[in-house]
Amino acid sequence: MAIQWFPGHMTSARRKAGETMEFTDVIVEVLDARAPEASCNPMIRELREHRQRPCLKILNKIDLADPAVTQQWLDFYNRQPGVKAVALSCKSTADAARVPKLCQPLAPHRDSTHKPLRLMIMGIPNVGKSTLMNMLLGRRVANVGDEPAVTKSQQCHKINDQMTLTDSPGLMWPKIEFEEDGFMLAAIHAIGRNAVIEEEIAEHLADNLLARYPERLSERFGFDTKVMDGVDVIEAVAKRRGCLIKGRGAELDLEKASIILLTEFRAGKLGRISLESPASREAMIRDVLENPVKPRVHSLRSESGETTSHSTKLSNDNSKVAGYDENE
Ligand SMILES: Nc1nc2c(ncn2[C@@H]2O[C@H](COP(=O)(O)OP(=O)(O)OP(=O)(O)O)[C@@H](O)[C@H]2O)c(=O)[nH]1
Ligand SMILES: [Mg+2]
Numbered sequence: 001m002a003i004q005w006f007p008g009h010m011t012s013a014r015r016k017a018g019e020t021m022e023f024t025d026v027i028v029e030v031l032d033a034r035a036p037e038a039s040c041n042p043m044i045r046e047l048r049e050h051r052q053r054p055c056l057k058i059l060n061k062i063d064l065a066d067p068a069v070t071q072q073w074l075d076f077y078n079r080q081p082g083v084k085a086v087a088l089s090c091k092s093t094a095d096a097a098r099v100p101k102l103c104q105p106l107a108p109h110r111d112s113t114h115k116p117l118r119l120m121i122m123g124i125p126n127v128g129k130s131t132l133m134n135m136l137l138g139r140r141v142a143n144v145g146d147e148p149a150v151t152k153s154q155q156c157h158k159i160n161d162q163m164t165l166t167d168s169p170g171l172m173w174p175k176i177e178f179e180e181d182g183f184m185l186a187a188i189h190a191i192g193r194n195a196v197i198e199e200e201i202a203e204h205l206a207d208n209l210l211a212r213y214p215e216r217l218s219e220r221f222g223f224d225t226k227v228m229d230g231v232d233v234i235e236a237v238a239k240r241r242g243c244l245i246k247g248r249g250a251e252l253d254l255e256k257a258s259i260i261l262l263t264e265f266r267a268g269k270l271g272r273i274s275l276e277s278p279a280s281r282e283a284m285i286r287d288v289l290e291n292p293v294k295p296r297v298h299s300l301r302s303e304s305g306e307t308t309s310h311s312t313k314l315s316n317d318n319s320k321v322a323g324y325d326e327n328e
Helices: 009-021 042-051 067-078 093-097 099-106 129-137 179-187 198-212 214-221 230-240 254-266 278-290 310-315
Strands: 026-032 055-060 083-087 117-123 155-160 163-167 299-301 307-309
Touching: 009 042, 009 117, 026 042, 026 099, 026 129, 055 067, 055 099, 067 083, 067 278, 083 099, 093 099, 093 129, 099 117, 099 129, 117 129, 129 155, 129 163, 179 198, 179 254, 179 278, 198 214, 198 230, 198 254, 214 230, 230 254
Parallel strands: 026 055, 026 117, 055 083, 117 163
Antiparallel strands: 155 163, 299 307
């Protein structure tokens, strides 16, 4: 089941972003370094290309991403016209302090001794935009939190006489083209809980980790991953951590195990991990184009070995799959 999440407030946020962009000199686009292209909103690129605005791409949360892969992404983005890419952690004062100096050369026409350079921070939810805003201002002007869609409206502040900064709400886009991107976005916690099923996200994350960092799973949870698939990993986590459904004997609580895997991945407990690299992304896109209708049935086995189709479970639970919650 493909993940889509475009809550109501994002329609107005998108319109407002388009309006503000007219009066912006440089777009500071914050991406998640663990999944830079999956977290790169095509709608933001369209808006910025329409207005021909230069862009500083910040691959944020480098403390959680694989350094070698982050370097590959920097090389990838720094080849794009009108783009400068850096990798940093917005939680670090020293890293955040580099941002104004990196933006200035991107708008050489703007003489900031007379007119302040106007920056707008954009990006998908929960990537660290408001954290950056607060760091640059040296005080807490915006709420931050490890939940997507904390910021619901724009706010502009003066950093100094030479620079202003606008923070904006996290923006998703109406249709995520590649199914795998939806799962990566959910794994990094950019998608609201109402639009996802934790077990399914964890299963995809486990598949990704098995393919890219199997040793991290073994180190963290102490099992041998050699003949495992994603579902096996969730079951093994449940066994290792003693996740049992109350009153149901030895039946494993796979939901609880899924949440453990997701939480520990998000907190960096499995080490620094990148969910995609330029090469893996190219291969993923090639695969989708060559096999356009390749239905992927997600199944979580019960202890008895009986298999339940996850897509059936999903389609019967409208509250979980709607993803278009106007009130969110
Ligand atoms: N590990 C790590 N966490 C970070 C970093 N930057 C931000 N965070 C955390 O990421 C979470 C989201 O940060 P926010 O600044 O609220 O993100 P946002 O992009 O403004 O999110 P929305 O307002 O929901 O769009 C918070 O828990 C931050 O503490 C970083 O460099 N490393
Ligand atoms: Mg915010």
